[in-house]
Amino acid sequence: MWSPPTSAREAAIAEPLLNVAELSSGYGPVRALWDVSVRIEEGELVTLVGGNGAGKTTLLRTLSGLLPASAGTIRFAGEDITRLPAHLRARRGIVQVPEGRQVLAPMTVEDNLRLGGYARPQGEIGAALAEMYALFNDLRLRRRDIAGHLSGGQQQMLAIARGLMARPRVLLLDEPSMGLSPILVDEVFATVERLRASGTTIFLVEQNAYRALSIADRGYVLEAGRIILEGPAASLMVNDRVKEAYLGL
Ligand SMILES: Nc1ncnc2c1ncn2[C@@H]1O[C@H](COP(=O)(O)OP(=O)(O)OP(=O)(O)O)[C@@H](O)[C@H]1O
Numbered sequence: 584m585w586s587p588p589t590s591a592r593e594a595a596i597a598e599p600l601l602n603v604a605e606l607s608s609g610y611g612p613v614r615a616l617w618d619v620s621v622r623i624e625e626g627e628l629v630t631l632v633g634g635n636g637a638g639k640t641t642l643l644r645t646l647s648g649l650l651p652a653s654a655g656t657i658r659f660a661g662e663d664i665t666r667l668p669a670h671l672r673a674r675r676g677i678v679q680v681p682e683g684r685q686v687l688a689p690m691t692v693e694d695n696l697r698l699g700g701y702a703r704p705q706g707e708i709g710a711a712l713a714e715m716y717a718l719f720n721d722l723r724l725r726r727r728d729i730a731g732h733l734s735g736g737q738q739q740m741l742a743i744a745r746g747l748m749a750r751p752r753v754l755l756l757d758e759p760s761m762g763l764s765p766i767l768v769d770e771v772f773a774t775v776e777r778l779r780a781s782g783t784t785i786f787l788v789e790q791n792a793y794r795a796l797s798i799a800d801r802g803y804v805l806e807a808g809r810i811i812l813e814g815p816a817a818s819l820m821v822n823d824r825v826k827e828a829y830l831g832l
Pocket residue numbers: 610613615633634635636637638639640641642682790
């Protein structure tokens with residue numbers, strides 16, 4: 584069997600799962616991201632914090648291929664995917680849960696989940712559904728209900744579970760706690776921690792910087808389309824700029 588020479592093998596081991604270098608993107612002529620570099624190792628929970636309009640959603644959409652990069656590179660699992668269409672990135676395991684709990688309101692919980700698994704072999708769907716119901720008891724109890732009748736928190740769980748049905752290698756979560764009551768915010772963060780504990784690689788976008796940094800391994804701070812700080816989550820939490828701008832301390 585062929586095996587790569589040591590140097591190539593080491594390079595493959597050294598390269599993070601998601602490796603974004605000097606990425607720029609935007610909307611037509613309007614640039615929203617400048618030279619963004621981010622890396623995420625397999626199994627890590629990495630958070631991206633930033634205020635309104637900083638470009639967080641734009642970054643996630645550029646990673647999942649919904650927006651084209653105007654410069655820079657995105658490498659995933661050792662492959663350059665910068666120009667790969669969104670559906671092929673999804674097949675490789677880049678799965679985005681969009682902001683605003685976008686469930687298909689007129690459909691049942693279970694049909695929403697099935698849609699999330701549309702690209703998987705039919706034979707795997709039953710086991711995948713069982714896995715989701717084991718993770719999210721509320722969804723199991725309400726699996727025949729119309730998604731639009733769920734509470735805000737349950738809809739967010741459904742949006743996350745629908746993403747998981749696609750069997751992500753990296754899950755891109757866009758402000759999962761937004762607009763939820765404090766108890767439901769707790770639930771969402773507990774869910775993210777559980778997913779991480781089960782080995783899911785997560786890129787978590789949040790305005791709730793304190794909560795996000797509390798559970799993350801590392802973090803990035805985005806301001807006006809540029810990464811201005813990065814580091815272990817614990818050190819960002821004690822950084823003066825972060826404390827002042829994002830933690831209200
Ligand atoms: N569809 C669009 N067309 C043009 N400009 C856009 C579009 N969507 C976002 N923008 C602009 O791009 C910049 C980044 O927006 P983005 O939505 O990525 O920010 P965000 O960090 O996700 O903010 P929020 O916390 O409000 O979700 C903003 O200046 C915004 O006005």
